[in-house]
Amino acid sequence: MGRAALYVCNCNGIRERQVRQAIEAGAKRPRDVFAAHDARPQCAKCVCDMRRMIQDQAEALALAAE
Numbered sequence: 854m855g856r857a858a859l860y861v862c863n864c865n866g867i868r869e870r871q872v873r874q875a876i877e878a879g880a881k882r883p884r885d886v887f888a889a890h891d892a893r894p895q896c897a898k899c900v901c902d903m904r905r906m907i908q909d910q911a912e913a914l915a916l917a918a919e
């Protein structure tokens with residue numbers, strides 16, 4: 854196995870790819886990512902990971918715009 858990392862949010866079964874899609878669609882906060890998947894934060898363990906992914910994406914876009 855060892856592919857559990859594909860899930861960013863275990864409570865809602867939101868995968869990394871789905872978080873990325875939500876960010877591409879304009880999610881700016883973990884709350885937006887949950888809303889995009891019709892989910893709610895439960896244990897909130899994934900919120901830091903989501904924030905990091907949003908941050909990484911914002912940096913990638915900023916670099917691309919330079």
Ligand code: FES
Nearest residue numbers: 862863864895897
């Ligand atoms: S892992 Fe996302 S709310 Fe628990």
